[in-house]
Amino acid sequence: MKLLKSVSIISTTLLVTSVHATDDLDNKSLENILNETIELKSDIGSREQAKNFLDSKSPVDVITAKQIEESGQTKLTDVLKYFVPGFNTIETSVSDGTDHINGFTLRGMNSDQILVLVNGKRLHTSALMNEIPNISGGTTHVDLNTIPVVAIEKIEILRDGAAAQYGTDAISGVISIILKGQSDKNTMSMHAGQRKESDGEQVKMDSFFSVPLNYDGFANLAISANLQNRTQRAGEDRRLDPPSVQTRMGLPDSKNISAVLNAEIAQYNDNVIYSNAIVNYRDSESSTFYRTPDENRPIYPNGFLPIMNAKILDYSFTLGAKGRFSDDTQWDISNVYGYNNFHYYLNDTMNYTLGSVSPTSFDNGNLTFIQNTTNFDLKKSIDNFNLAAGLEYRYENYEIEAGDEASYIGTGTQGFSGFSSENETDSHRENYAAYIDTVYNFNKYFSIEGALRYEDYSDFGSTQDIKISSSYKVIDNLLLRTTASTGFRAPSLAQSTFSHTSQFVTNNQLSLKGIFTPEHAVSQILGAQELKPESSIHYAVGTVYQFSNQTSLMIDFFYTKVDDRILLSDKKSASTPEEQVIFDMYGVSNASYFTNAINTKTQGVDIKFNSEYTFDNGSKLNSTIWYYYGETEITGFNEEISLNKINDIENGQPKSNFRVLNNYKVDKYSFTLNISRFGSFSSSLGNGVYDIDPVVTADLDINYKVNNNLDISIGGTNIFDETLDKWDRSNIFLGYDGILTTTNNSPIGVSGAYYYIKASIKF
């Protein structure tokens, strides 16, 4: 609250005292004018032509390639966390597949309630189902880190509901990634670094090549390769005598290679054929919990550490064409094919049931998601009236393929039981959508936009959504804006069809536990129903004041109500004779399933101040101060959920976030300092809820331009090596003196300070 008060005072002070910019462009030379930085434009959140993002009817932020470069961040999730306080991402340990694909939230909403676009087209999600309770638990979401940052021209973030414009998932916002287009420089760079603890070594090589084509067309190729060694922050395993560190906690060992092709082939007649392809392959290793020595156990009598090896292949291919009809109507037709395969392998482990003949390496099965989206869009401007309309057809396919039989029979693979033949699925669905979006500019001050979208899904029926937004310029540099929209999120195919069961020894008998589909008899007897879409209502009210073209203040309040949010239920045992009959029939001891469990409301505010100042000596200082506050409250239950789950939803991540981002350029040097304050949050563990104190981190990048072609940088993230509070209890596995000493929901990770050096050449 004190912070909010301080920001308010500062904001008021600025409003009163700011000096307007002097318009001296006319006295500048052409050369100097060509060096002027032009306004940042975005077209997310509206079907109008791209316009200055500060004039948008919805809150929009834009992160440029230059800013990304100066941040020193190497992964897209880290870039977004660096620049956007309402964006949270986690790096988990001992969390199965989640260790290999970073989950994220925006404004407190789940990863799957955020739509991701690449060049304006929907990007497919990963096939991974997050089975572990954390901030992205129970979701299948986009793997943002498949897109190398070297290929990105800018990122537009719409902090607004937009399902009425873009369809499912756009409940809390849209992340729109624009790939580099027409460019004048090829680049190659190398980044190397390690953690303060002398581990987590990382080497990253990026390259970008651009070939100009006729009529300002281009063919760009970006390649990125990243080698990441693991970090180890686990505590000692006190089951051992003497205690020693065995289980891994921290970043996984990871090899990641990406390639992005982006091309536009323009014709003399103004038609353009466009295409992009993004390919990513990741080979990543993390551990499960250590298995202690047992002299009666074959193969590993001295104990063993099962290693999960995830091999992830992800690609998308877009082909489209756009142009104008003779009446100046713009048309755009495209098809995007997206594919993600997550393949589980377990090494250095065994299946106890198979005893001494057990393999020690297993194929534990794989998950595949395919999405094919075809769009046809039209757009026309008539005086002050803009009209857009379009059709969409989408096909989705989700497949679970069982692993080796040895990975799931009996007790299954230690560490992570393989997907069994009973878990296999090959399901698909289709949906059709039609939308209309109109903008009417009454005059240069007042504009209103309305959007309506109809969707029909083959599995659960149809939805209609509407959005109305408006902007009003009270004076030239003061904008008021407001939006109201309904939205929805279709249950993902994975949530409808995913199951992962494994056998455990209970009372000397094998019994089945795990996740069952909502349609399974076990789920049904427990009360599961066919999943229906989450529905939402979103309101936003905000203002933008531009002190000058260079200095602005944005204040945006938001309110999002979501009904029928889909969660993974608590683990349930049979509690009635009828339930026990079904449980016995399938040999089940406990089960969980996806369900439309709760209603929530999330509300908060973003206050963002941007400024740029050029000193007399030509040096330049860019500053951004951004405060975010958001809180989520459960307003209704369709099904009982545990207190732990309630806590994780309402308090499981920082409600407040604060950034002070400064970049100072002088002569050949550029200094970038980002100070972040992550507010307090709490994590549940066992029967307790533990409060985690706020943490403040600093990131620094110092860049030296050797000449026009060569740059070198040194820098670090979390340079003062701040860490989160440890668990507030003693426990072998999860305790301040246990194996995992703090929460997996840490917004700053657990690996501590990271220092790097980077060199890049342009040619």
Add this chain to the structure above:
Amino acid sequence: MKKLIFISILTSIFISYNNLYAYEVEDKLKSIIVGKIAKFINWENSNSKEFVITVYKNQLGNYFNSIHKGKKINDKKIRIEYINNIENLKYTNILYISKATSAELSSIFSHLNQKNILTISDLRGFTQKGGMIQIYSISQKLKLNVNLNKAKKENINIKASLLRMTNIVEGDNP
């Protein structure tokens, strides 16, 4: 660490008192650039007392009028004309084409043949399609393409000092 945050906030407040430069409106810069480019052309003598910039299908708002009002190029007072049909084109030194299809461009270029008019536009592929100077943007900076052969063919004499700031582009029909 709290001190560091406080210092950063104070720094930001300080700079807000002294703003001098700005992120500029793209359309405004384009309008200014047209006037600046004119100073890099060796204009042939003419009897006209005015320097005329004609804007075809204007998409840049009122910037041409507001920026060039009362100013001079080549010691001649600037006059801005707006047209939506090339047939309405009268005497002009510069034709800024703000919006046109490729078919319209062909028609415009045919109409301008050998009339000693400098053509400028921000249309995609403009210089390759037969225009003389194209304004385009990369990474929030405006840049210039010049179709030098086309300019020479139309007797537009561009100074070398301008060419140093531009990319030379070959047109389809040099």
